[in-house]
Amino acid sequence: MLKEFTLKTDQEGLYNITARVGETVRESGVKDGIAVVWCPHTTGGITVNENADDSVRGDLLLGLDRAFPDRPEFRHAEGNSAAHLKSSCVGVNQTIIIEKGKLLLGTWQGIYFCEFDGPRQRKFFVKVMGGLKHES
Amino acid sequence: MLKEFTLKTDQEGLYNITARVGETVRESGVKDGIAVVWCPHTTGGITVNENADDSVRGDLLLGLDRAFPDRPEFRHAEGNSAAHLKSSCVGVNQTIIIEKGKLLLGTWQGIYFCEFDGPRQRKFFVKVMGGLKHES
Amino acid sequence: MLKEFTLKTDQEGLYNITARVGETVRESGVKDGIAVVWCPHTTGGITVNENADDSVRGDLLLGLDRAFPDRPEFRHAEGNSAAHLKSSCVGVNQTIIIEKGKLLLGTWQGIYFCEFDGPRQRKFFVKVMGGLKHES
Numbered sequence: 001m002l003k004e005f006t007l008k009t010d011q012e013g014l015y016n017i018t019a020r021v022g023e024t025v026r027e028s029g030v031k032d033g034i035a036v037v038w039c040p041h042t043t044g045g046i047t048v049n050e051n052a053d054d055s056v057r058g059d060l061l062l063g064l065d066r067a068f069p070d071r072p073e074f075r076h077a078e079g080n081s082a083a084h085l086k087s088s089c090v091g092v093n094q095t096i097i098i099e100k101g102k103l104l105l106g107t108w109q110g111i112y113f114c115e116f117d118g119p120r121q122r123k124f125f126v127k128v129m130g131g132l133k134h135e136s
Numbered sequence: 137m138l139k140e141f142t143l144k145t146d147q148e149g150l151y152n153i154t155a156r157v158g159e160t161v162r163e164s165g166v167k168d169g170i171a172v173v174w175c176p177h178t179t180g181g182i183t184v185n186e187n188a189d190d191s192v193r194g195d196l197l198l199g200l201d202r203a204f205p206d207r208p209e210f211r212h213a214e215g216n217s218a219a220h221l222k223s224s225c226v227g228v229n230q231t232i233i234i235e236k237g238k239l240l241l242g243t244w245q246g247i248y249f250c251e252f253d254g255p256r257q258r259k260f261f262v263k264v265m266g267g268l269k270h271e272s
Numbered sequence: 273m274l275k276e277f278t279l280k281t282d283q284e285g286l287y288n289i290t291a292r293v294g295e296t297v298r299e300s301g302v303k304d305g306i307a308v309v310w311c312p313h314t315t316g317g318i319t320v321n322e323n324a325d326d327s328v329r330g331d332l333l334l335g336l337d338r339a340f341p342d343r344p345e346f347r348h349a350e351g352n353s354a355a356h357l358k359s360s361c362v363g364v365n366q367t368i369i370i371e372k373g374k375l376l377l378g379t380w381q382g383i384y385f386c387e388f389d390g391p392r393q394r395k396f397f398v399k400v401m402g403g404l405k406h407e408s
Contacts, residue, residue, distance in 0.1 A: 002304075002371055032138075033265065034172060036306060038369050040378025042322045047224045050178045050212075059210045059217035060224060067203045067221075067339045074331045076322075081331035085339075088319045088332060088362050090224050092381070095231045095367050097174050097263040099138055104261060106176025109228070125376060127369040129305065129402065130265065168274075169401065170308060183360045186314045186348075195346045195353035196360060203339045203357075226360050231367050233310050233399040235274055240397060242312025245364070266401070 001028035001128045009115035009122055014047070014057040017124065018110045021096070022103055024126040031101045033130010038093045040125065043083035043117035045090040051110030064089065064116075083116035090114055098130055137164035137264045145251035145258055150183070150193040153260065154246045157232070158239055160262040167237045169266010174229045176261065179219035179253035181226040187246030200225065200252075219252035226250055234266055273300035273400045281390035286319070286329040289396065290382045293368070294375055296398040303373045305402010310365045312397065315355035315389035317362040323382030336361065336388075355388035362386055370402055 003024045007015055017037070025035055039046045050056040064086045074081040094111065097104040105111075113124055139160045143151055153173070161171055175182045186192040200222045210217040230247065233240040241247075249260055275296045279287055289309070297307055311318045322328040340357040348356070366383065369376040377383075385396055 002369065002376075034263070036367055036369055038376065040376070040381060042320075042328075042378065042380050048178075048228050049220055049224050053212055053214070055211040055213070056178075056217060056220050059207075059212050060221055062209060063204050063207065063217065063221040066207070068335050071331075071335065071338070073334060075327040076325055076331050077327070078325070081328060081335065084321055084328050085332055085335040088321050091227060091363060091366075092320050093367055094227075095172055095229055097138065097172055097261060099263075104138075104174065104176070104263075106178070108178050109176060125369060127306070127371075127376075170399070184314075184364050185356055185360050189348055189350070191347040191349070192314075192353060192356050195343075195348050196357055198345060199340050199343065199353065199357040202343070227363060230363075231308055231365055233274065233308055233397060235399075240274075240310065240312070240399075242314070244314050245312060 003126050004123055006123045009118035009120050011118050012061050013115045014112040016110050017113050021111050021126050025098055025103055025128055028128040029132050030098055030128045030130040031133060033098045035096045035098055036127040038125040041122060043080055043087055044122060045087045045092050045114040046094045047090040047112050047114055048094055048109050050108055052108055080117045086116045139262050140259055142259045145254035145256050147254050148197050149251045150248040152246050153249050157247050157262050161234055161239055161264055164264040165268050166234055166264045166266040167269060169234045171232045171234055172263040174261040177258060179216055179223055180258060181223045181228050181250040182230045183226040183248050183250055184230055184245050186244055188244055216253045222252045275398050276395055278395045281387035281392050281394055283390050284333050285387045286384040288382050289385050293383050293398050297370055297375060297400055300400040301404050302370055302400045302402040303405060305370045307368045307370055308399040310397040313394060315352055315359055316394060317359045317364050317386040318366045319362045319384050319386055320366055320381050322380055324380055352389045358388045
């Protein structure tokens with residue numbers, strides 16, 4: 001099963017998409033398998049991190065900005081090479097285990113769409129693969 | 137097949153879990169497929185890197201620490217935002233190919249659980265998917 | 273289906289391997305599933321990023337070099353710890369969704385083999401899993 005989702009982003013941000021990924025797993029009926037979450041953009045990404053304290057998201061964006069700042073030596077004409085770097089650092093996909101029909105996330109884990117070069121209209125995909133019966 | 141493992145960590149460290157992932161593949165009987173290794177913690181991760189010279193592990197921790205240091209501007213009250221950053225950088229999962237019943241790792245590759253905010257009692261999961269016969 | 277590819281690299285570089293991954297998917301006949309791309313080296317990686325403006329690749333290498341420079345404190349005798357760091361940052365594998373027999377990449381996305389410590393003779397693997405009929 002494959003589903004496509006859209007979201008409208010601000011300049012930068014981490015958007016919690018855990019519920020949408022979880023719903024896709026439920027709809028698919030897959031009990032035992034994997035969910036692949038994919039960002040089809042080169043200045044965005046998908047990451048898994050803290051779902052409780054919202055300030056972590058701001059700290060992640062700040063820390064990435066310091067590690068991968070814009071640089072005068074960059075040659076890409078669009079001027080958003082730092083966003084491309086952050087994308088390759090956090091990655092554009094996550095593969096999450098499905099167990100007993102649910103995402104096997106830790107207590108504090110949420111799935112985030114990362115915007116590094118917004119505001120934009122973005123999309124992401126969720127692919128669910130596996131068995132419809134739990135293998136026990 | 138899904139297996140859960142536990143480990144006790146120090147303050148920081150890379151822990152070689154290759155043998156445990158390999159055993160899970162053998163136990164599963166899967167000849168041809170994938171193994172998904174998952175860290176359910178937001179201040180840890182899973183990475184694949186050098187299995188021979190132990191000094192690489194220390195260099196990885198040092199280099200990550202310099203790229204993602206603690207910063208006075210961080211707002212997360214727990215004070216471990218740098219560990220969250222390292223987690224999103226190396227990632228919390230790896231998907232490894234299984235060929236002829238074995239992990240398809242390079243000669244120098246090992247699989248590591250990364251602790252960025254210990255000491256703690258941690259766990260990780262290994263999910264094996266695929267066919268029981270080699271497809272040839 | 274599993275295929276092994278080789279490539280000859282320069283000192284550093286991002287090599288576009290999208291066509292070879294796409295051909296493997298076509299050859300496999302899989303209509304609906306995933307392709308796992310794996311780099312078996314500890315000083316290389318696999319990333320997904322911009323396929324249009326070549327200058328992005330240079331900017332990515334430059335930005336990674338600044339975030340993960342060589343450091344006098346590094347202890348690894350081979351002297352290539354920075355390359356190991358970049359490998360763990362971008363990762364050695366990508367899992368790409370296959371839909372209707374094709375890689376589900378965004379318009380501007382290409383798949384790259386990353387060389388951080390060449391020139392070398394390198395290889396990478398592509399594993400295709402899934403169904404031969406589209407599930408609709």
